[in-house]
Amino acid sequence: MMSEEEEDDREDDPANMLSSSKPLATTTSITGNATSNSTTASALVISASFKAGMDGIDRDRIDAIILRESKDTVYMQHQVKRDEKVNAKIRQMQALLRQKTETDPHWERQILQQLQPEIDDILAGRRNRSTCCVVDMDMFFMACELLSRPHLKDKPCCVGGGMISTSNYKARKYGVRSAMAGWIGDKLVEELSGGKETLIHLPSNFQLYKQKSKAAAAVLQQFDPHCKMYSLDESFVDLGPYLLLQLQNPSWNHSQITQQLTTSRQQDKTTASTPASIYSAPTASSTCSEAEETDAMLQLFSRGDFLKVATQTVALLRQMVCEATGGLTCSAGLASSFTIAKIASDVNKPNGQKLVGERLEEDVWPFLRPLPTRKIPGIGRVSAKTLAAFSIHTVESLWKERALVRLLFKSATAKFLLRASLGGFKKDNSSSEEEPEEGDDKDDAAVIKRKGISRERTFSPLQTWSELMNRLEGIAWMLASDMQKESVLARTVSLKIKLQTFDVFQKSRTVDAALQKGDDLLKHAAEMLQELKKEVGSKHRFSLRLIGIRCSNLVSEHDDELSPMRQTMTKFLASGHGAVAAAPRKLQVVADQKQQQQQSTEMNSGVSTKGAPVQALAPCQQAPCQHLTAGDAANEPATTPKSHTAHCPVCDELITASSKFALNHALNDHVESCLQPGAPVRSLTTTRGIVRKGGAKANGGAKRKKLTDFFRST
Structure with a gap:
């Protein structure tokens, strides 16, 4: 059984945000700096963190309001306890640093020498042309609603009542953002506007959002038949083959290029020995080889011609998405890695694009290094606070203190941070072996090759076994459907629960035969739920507000050696x-x-x-x-x-x-x-x-x- 400290907690999960209920008068008030110093809000809730459209806001005042209004909630009490554990971890790191300095004055030089081969390997894996494109729909849920309510464009609005799914840019100027409790958003708008404006809440319409997302995906697949969408509003597109065809055939229009891409894909399917799968190592290697070959051929064209065609192509892509979705805009970033492209997609929001060239000293580092560490996908509240404790606030300082990072952090995290300081380069530009720190933005991490697939749901606290089993059954069958669509099976099944007190527990088991069916997932999840009830129920009231099932150790269903x-x-x-x-x-x-x-x-x-x-x-x-x-x-x-x-x-x-x-x-x-x-x-x-x-x-x-x-x- 895994305790809360050990879980890989996703920060942008609405279940981790403030309780949608109002403050409980019976709880103990927050003591210490949490109430007196508003800057601690960034260490407790992501409502105070960076978000597109929130530049220039009075962050200190917003933080103070959030803490004042939510200090007596169960969630905030829980976050304070978690923050205390982070502080304890920082103190341990500081003690380790003092001890290392006293016993080995030359430790930094030694680590720098050890890191150099790893740095060379990372840089060798970068693309020589900026072909990685990340497309991000602008305030997607809200924009979908505004199509039928254009009169609300200049008013502070959001989708969601008890929990905000997203907000428009007008509301973000008041600090209102996704994964925030609705009543907190109401208070921010009311107080910061001086009572002149109120936050308008709109009900969610996921059928509409899915419809618009499919329309956008259909356009993106014309530019990259293998494009990946891991949420309704964000896509990873490799424009390399498209740009190569455009440069090789300047007279071709979009339809001709798309037809050629489709034909090539069909030929690949016919000649492939095994069906394509992002979970199959041979396929990943072949994709890597194709990307390297395309990258090499693109270098035959002048850099000026490439940048011109790339800029025009991204603009065409965004225009076609807007037309296909009935007026929804998107922003895009184009760079030599998906990590940089993801950051770039946020620069010129809304309805803009940013191209970051492939040259390190002229393009990449001038763009990356002034950024706060919190801007790097995968660095969340926990890592940002830990780094700040050692005066590491920007990507530039993250690079300069790379020896210190390697000394203090566990190996996987240190490798991830080193790669982040260099721009996240990797040979296939589509996956990452490293994991973000516990408590960070796992769903924001620049990882495209999936290591697991999961489903979880947040709800009002449930206690009866029949209610819990109803929820578990629905989650199991949704996850089974997802796995069938991805053509994968799993050898490891994990169950995650969150109590009403926000304490999180997990349990995992590995099976001999790879699983995919809803019956099998439900069977193992139900057994683990019973085990957790026996283990946790003796110490806590077994009232759950979240249940999730995760499948990992994935294999392709086309593998002949499945089980x-x-x-x-x-x-x-x-x-x-x-x-x-x-x-x-x-x-x-x-x-x-x-x-x-x-x-x-x-x-x-x-x-x-x-x-x-x-x-x-x-x-x-x-x-x-x-x-x-x-x-x-x-x-x-x-x-x-x-x-x-x-x-x-x-x-x-x-x-x-x-x-x-x-x-x-x-x-x-x-x-x-x-x-x-x-x-x-x-x-x-x-x-x-x-x-x-x-x-x-x-x-x-x-x-x-x-x-x-x-x-x-x-």
Whole structure:
């Protein structure tokens, strides 16, 4: 079990912000500098941190208002305790520095010498042309709402009531920003405007936001068929191939270039030995080689011609996005790495663009080094405060004190900060091996190659087991859908919970067989939730305000070595034990033996190497099902006079087979066919295997069916 200090907390998660409820009079007031010194607000809440459109605001006054109004909330009390832990960590670092200085006066010189090969490797991985583009929609949710409410353009507005999703630039001048409690935003606007203005709250419309995001994505994919979108409003686009075609064929228009890019992509798919996946190491290497080849060819053209075409292309991209979305504007940054491009996309907001050249001394360092460390993606409240304790406030000082950073921070964090001080260069310009410090902006980090995929939801505090399981079920199936879209499976499943007191706990488990299905995710998550309830419930009131499931240790579903189960099933069928009579089914028989083996595995029918039961529908928190083991199946005669039957829990069709093992397999395949798009579905919930604590009731109070019920009927 992981405690809160050990979690990788995402700072911009609304669940980490001020409670949407008003201050509690019964809580203890904040003591010490937190109430007397408004500058500590930046160490407690991100509401006081940097955001586009907030330049020139009276930050000290805003910080003071935030602290005054929220000092008695449960969240602020919790943040003060966390900040005290950060202070303790800083004191430990200071003690380490004093000890190192006393025992080894030449430590800095030695570390600088050790760092030089690493620095050379980082710089060698940079692109020689600025082809990395980050496109960021301007105040996206708010802009979508203003399309139908143009009269609110010059009034302070926001999307969201209890928790603000985003605000317009007028509201940001008063310090109102995303992930802020609505009542705090109301107070800021009222007080800073002298009572002349009030904050207007608009309800969210995620269907509209998704629609506009898809429209923008369709445009961006014309410029880069492989572009990555990790949120509704931000995209990472590699313009290298597009710019190369434009420079090679000056007379070509956008349609001709797009057609050529699409044709090349189709040819790549045809000739590729394995399907493309950002989780596959061979694919990542090939992408790296393609980027290097494109970069080398772009150097054949003059720098002036390249910059001219690049500037025009980004402008065209932004114009097409605006037209496709019905008037939504976006800002873009173009640079030699996605880290720099992300920072640049924020410079000329709204509706602007910034190009940072590829030359280090003339372009990159003059742009980066004056910036506050907080501007670097991945450096959040915790790292910024820790660095500031050692007089590191800018990227330039981060570079100058690189030896000190390597001494004080853990290896992964120190490498991340060194790379950040140089501009985040990496050979493939699309991923990062390092992790930001705990408490920092993980979702802002310049990482494109995903190490995990997760879903979490914040809600009003829940206590009953049925309520928690309802939430957990929805999260598990949403995550399963995400994994299917990404064509990945996971070997590690983690559960994250946040108590009403904002204390966070996590639990993880690694499984032998890679998972993707909602049933499997729910089964493991529910078991971990029960374990956490036993461990945490004895010390805290088990009232949750957030539940999340994260899958990591990802593998592509096209990998032939996904799990021991696939190998075990293959050996089992090859040995003759699997020679059972075929059960009638609606699925088309596939002639290819390899496809048959893959299909049987993906249908979730397997045999445990330890003799564990074969599960057709993975039940959650049920008594052990009386399935047949591998040994039982092996001992069955080749032909069995008795016919075994069971009804499909989805369509109620009668399934017949010559043995219980064959029935298990046939029922599993049949259920999968019923759940395919276009198939009639009567009761999906009966196939999910969800059992509430104490015996769940579903569909008018009927007890959920278990697979053992079907076998008992035979």
